[in-house]
Structures are given as C-alpha cells and as structure tokens.
Amino acid sequence: MSIFLKNLSILALSLFILTGCHENSKEMVDLIIQNGNIINLETGKIEQKDIYISNGRIKELGNSDEIPLYNGNRLINAKGKYILPGFWDNHVHFRGGKNLISNNKNFLKVFLANGITTVRDAGGDLTPYVMQWRKGISEGTLLGPDIYTSGPKIDGPGATWAGSLEVENELDIEKALDSLTNLKTDFVKLYDSKISGELYLKTIKEAENRDLITSGHMPFTVNLNETVAAGIDAIEHLYYVMKGCSNLENTLTKQLQDKTIGFWDAMPLLQESYEKGAAEKTFASLKTNNIFVVPTLHIGEVLSYLDEANHTEDSHLKYLEDAFIKTYEGRINGALKASAERRRDRKELDAFFGKLTYDLNKAGVGLLAGSDCGAYNSYVYPGVSLHKELEAMVRVGISPIEALRTSAYNGSVFLKKDNDYGLVVKGKISDLVILAENPLENISNTQKIDFVIKGETVFNAKELLILLKEVEIEKKTNP
Numbered sequence: 001m002s003i004f005l006k007n008l009s010i011l012a013l014s015l016f017i018l019t020g021c022h023e024n025s026k027e028m029v030d031l032i033i034q035n036g037n038i039i040n041l042e043t044g045k046i047e048q049k050d051i052y053i054s055n056g057r058i059k060e061l062g063n064s065d066e067i068p069l070y071n072g073n074r075l076i077n078a079k080g081k082y083i084l085p086g087f088w089d090n091h092v093h094f095r096g097g098k099n100l101i102s103n104n105k106n107f108l109k110v111f112l113a114n115g116i117t118t119v120r121d122a123g124g125d126l127t128p129y130v131m132q133w134r135k136g137i138s139e140g141t142l143l144g145p146d147i148y149t150s151g152p153k154i155d156g157p158g159a160t161w162a163g164s165l166e167v168e169n170e171l172d173i174e175k176a177l178d179s180l181t182n183l184k185t186d187f188v189k190l191y192d193s194k195i196s197g198e199l200y201l202k203t204i205k206e207a208e209n210r211d212l213i214t215s216g217h218m219p220f221t222v223n224l225n226e227t228v229a230a231g232i233d234a235i236e237h238l239y240y241v242m243k244g245c246s247n248l249e250n251t252l253t254k255q256l257q258d259k260t261i262g263f264w265d266a267m268p269l270l271q272e273s274y275e276k277g278a279a280e281k282t283f284a285s286l287k288t289n290n291i292f293v294v295p296t297l298h299i300g301e302v303l304s305y306l307d308e309a310n311h312t313e314d315s316h317l318k319y320l321e322d323a324f325i326k327t328y329e330g331r332i333n334g335a336l337k338a339s340a341e342r343r344r345d346r347k348e349l350d351a352f353f354g355k356l357t358y359d360l361n362k363a364g365v366g367l368l369a370g371s372d373c374g375a376y377n378s379y380v381y382p383g384v385s386l387h388k389e390l391e392a393m394v395r396v397g398i399s400p401i402e403a404l405r406t407s408a409y410n411g412s413v414f415l416k417k418d419n420d421y422g423l424v425v426k427g428k429i430s431d432l433v434i435l436a437e438n439p440l441e442n443i444s445n446t447q448k449i450d451f452v453i454k455g456e457t458v459f460n461a462k463e464l465l466i467l468l469k470e471v472e473i474e475k476k477t478n479p
Contacts, residue, residue: 014469029070030053030456036078036434038424041085041409044401044440051083053430056455060426074458081450082438083424084404086117086145086431088411091236091294091370091385093377094149095124096327097162100375103321106471107373107382108133108144110319113256113464114383115449117431118146118409118421122215122236123153124374125163131183143467145454146431148415150215150473151185154203167195173203177210184378186415187233190216197221197257213415215294216429219262220256223249228285234368234414238353239267241286241293241360245279246270268345271352283363292366292414295357297392299372299380304350306335306378307343316381318472321451354396361398368414369393369406387447394443401440430455 033051038061040047050062052070062069089111092105102243104126111119121130130149136142154176165176180188188207190200197219201359208231215234218227224244227235235241243249243266250268255261258360259370261269286293302309311317317325361367371385386407391404408431420429434451452459459467 008408012230018249025153026068027070029059029072030072030078031291031430031458032068032072032454033078033083033432033434033453035064036081036083037438038083039401039404039440041401041405041423044157046082046438046440051424051430051432053453055216056430058424058426058428058430060423061071076434076451076458078434078451082435082445083380084433084435084439085408085422085428086433086452086454087115087386087446088118088120088369088371088408089116089145089371089413090120090368090407090411091122091296091372092119092382093124093372093374094121094126094130095162096324096375097125099323100321100327101126101129103324103473104375105129105133106319108137108142109388109467109471110383111145111396112143112452112454112459113467114387115433115446115452116145116386117433117452117454118148118371118408118417120187121147121149122370122372123161123164123191125152125161127151127163127183143457148186148417150187150189151180152182153189153191153216154195155191156196156199158194160193160252161191167199167203169199170202173199173206176203177207177212179384180212181210187213187215187299189236190214190218190232192217192219194218197226201226201230203234207231215292218243220266221253223253224282225285228289232291234294236294236370237296238293241265241282242270242352242356242456244282244285245356246273247274247275248273249278255300263326264342267349271349274352279359280363283360283365286360286365287363290366292368292410293360294368294370295353295360295393295454296372296389297354297396298385298388299377300350300353301392302379302440303331303377304337304346306332307338309379311379313379314379316384319381319468321473324375327375330376331378339470354434357393358397361393361402367393367406369403382448387444390446391443400443403443404439404446 029052031053037046038049050064052060132149137144140352153164157166157168159166200219204214214232218240369389373382373385373416390403409422412418432453436448436450437445439445450461
C-alpha cells in the first residue's frame, strides 16, 4: 500500500472514530420530530425544521439539513407534514348534572383525538369533577387536554344555568369572587339572564380590582361602552358587540330597561340600525382595550337551521349518551315551534354575524375560536366543532392563518399563558399537532391529523382512533 493510501485510510478511520464518539456524546432528548414544516402563527411563514423535545418542552429547533443537535429516544419523520401548536377550543361547557358526569369525562379523549390539547371551560355545574380531571391531567394519571375553567358562572337571582353563583347585592359580589378565588379558577364568567346591569358592571370592576380575568355575556340593560369601561377582557358571542354597533343603542337600552321590548325583540332592530360609524368606534374601542371577542359562528349556524337540518344520522352522536342527546330537545323544539318570521330573522342574523366577524377581524380586534359545545347546545359536538368554527371563519372571508391564530395563539394570550403556549418555538410546552396536509391551503386540513403530542405523550393516527373507539357509547336496541 502506498504511503498516500495508508495515510488516507488512517485519516478516514480517525474521522469515523471522532464522529462516532461525537454522536455517542450527544445529549439525549425524549423526542425528535424531523423535517417537519412548522407554521409560524405570528408571521404565517413555513420553515422546515427539526424539533427537539425534552421533559414536555421544546428544547431546541434545528435546521433539517444540518447535523442533528441531539440524539432522541423516539424519532418522528414529519417530512411533507405540517406542524402547529395543539388546538385550543376557547369556549366549551362541562355540564348537565351528575347523570352526565361520565359522558363529559369521555369528551376529554374526544378533544385529544381531534388535536385539541387545551380547552377553556366557560362555566357549568360540574366544577368539582372538572377540578379533579384537571388535576389528573396535570399529574399524568388521566388523558385529556389542559383545562382552564371559570367554575360556576356569575348571574342574578333565579339564574338560568344550574350551579351559577347568584348575585343580588354588592356583598354577594364579594362572596362570589371569594368563592372563585378559593376554587382557583382561571377566569370569571358572567352571564346575563338575571343579573342587573348595575351589579353586572360592579362585578366586572371588582374582579378587575382583584386582577382576575373576566369574560361573559352582557345584559342588554347596559351599553357596550359601559362594559368596556368596567374592564371586561372578553365578550362571548356577537349579540353584545352588535348592540354597540347600533345608532339606536341608547334608545333600545332604555326600552329594554323599561321592559317594553325583550332580548329577541331587539335583535332585528339592532341589525337594522347597524351604523358604520358606530361600528368603527366600537371596533377601535375593543382593539385599544385589548378585548377579545368569541364569535361562536358554528353554533350560530347549527341552531339557526335546526328547523331544516336532519341530524339523526350524524356520526358524532355515537359519543353521546341518550341522556346527553335528550338535553338537545329544548332548542330543537323551540326552533320547530318558532314562527316563520322568527325563523327567518334567526337565519338573517346568522348571516349578519358572519359579516360582523369579518369586520372585527379586519379592524384588528382579537378573536377567539370557541365551539360552545356542551349539553343543551344541540348538535354542536365536542372536538370536531372547533374545526367547524375555524372553517366558518374562513368562509366569511378570514384567511386561514388568521383563523388558526384565533385558537392556540390568541387563546394563550387571553389567559396570559403565552409564555408557555401558542407558538412552536424554543421553550414552549410541547403541545403539538402534525397534519398530513397544509391548513393554509385548505382550512379543513386541520382535521387530517397524523400525530398529537401532548407534552411528553405521543399519539399517532391509529392511537387517536383507539381513543375515540374507547368512548363510543353502546346504544341499546329494542329486542
């Protein structure tokens, strides 16, 4: 062998040894996701990166065409796939009484199987169980999304929803907020069925004084600008925003206070008196005060067409117990018994809300994607309805990247959890979804889920289907 070849062989052997030693000396991480297309929800840009995950957090991002930074106990090749933060459903309800506890608990797996790694529970009557589930999920003894909850809603005497904290005077406000603080709830949810306008505003102000996050409905006996001035942080549904966009808001508020008209009587009047100048002023106020709006477009559409749509063959009914489905009857019967005029008004309002949502987004108001799924909300199914909400946003003209931003990104900002969630970047908690196709090209691709990563736990598509199979309800058949 020539001296040249001998030296070359020695050099090659040395490089092999050095490389092998270097590889073996690399730090181990729990999971490496290789070659994935990461969608940046802030910029809308897509970058191919490797994601290194350790102890439930993103340890580092690396370039896919460079030498790996770490060794991994598990590898996922995500080439050609798209990676996002796990979805957030920013408006769900765990409720329906003790006979529906097990069905509500089953929904935890349904959420995960649909790529939803966090939910915001906007009030119900199962708070002790929700707290147990939340603890189990955080400790790793129960499968499910992270749960941020308001606990019981705050309303007035004779509140519509079971489990509500009823406020009849200022002392009741203190007691209610003390109760929620002791429960360690994540935000305060206000409802509008019975609470007086005066106590509603005082509740928001006192909650804000305590540095509590607030969201809710709004009694029509107050103006939207009063609610904004009181310090509310998010407005659930669009009825209340629409009220602030009317050039007759003061007049109609007085009629509502005098009880010469009711809530639903006001709807067409507010719609007809919508005025561009008033709307622009309201949008600017919402944006300036960093107030989020939860449009809940999907449920609006579903409920508006209950008199026409046939849901008896819906595939998602298989995850609902008969007792749960029975809670749907109230809204269904109400829709079927409504006059032709009221049915028409409801559909026109639904279309109007689509335009209002587009205008809010265009004006830079922060939106939150929420399904409003839960008992009594007919055919708005846990899990899939969040994806339907994103589709509804895109249908009214919002871009896919903006719609996606309303889920995990805006949701984490609203709850002040954005240090840990909302983007696929170094240091964030590793709640991720890996999609087979690009949701920026077609928003329905959010449902084409190949993997869900919940902290340190990985579910592939087959395992997600098993989660769903585990919570199917065996229906009784007549002999």
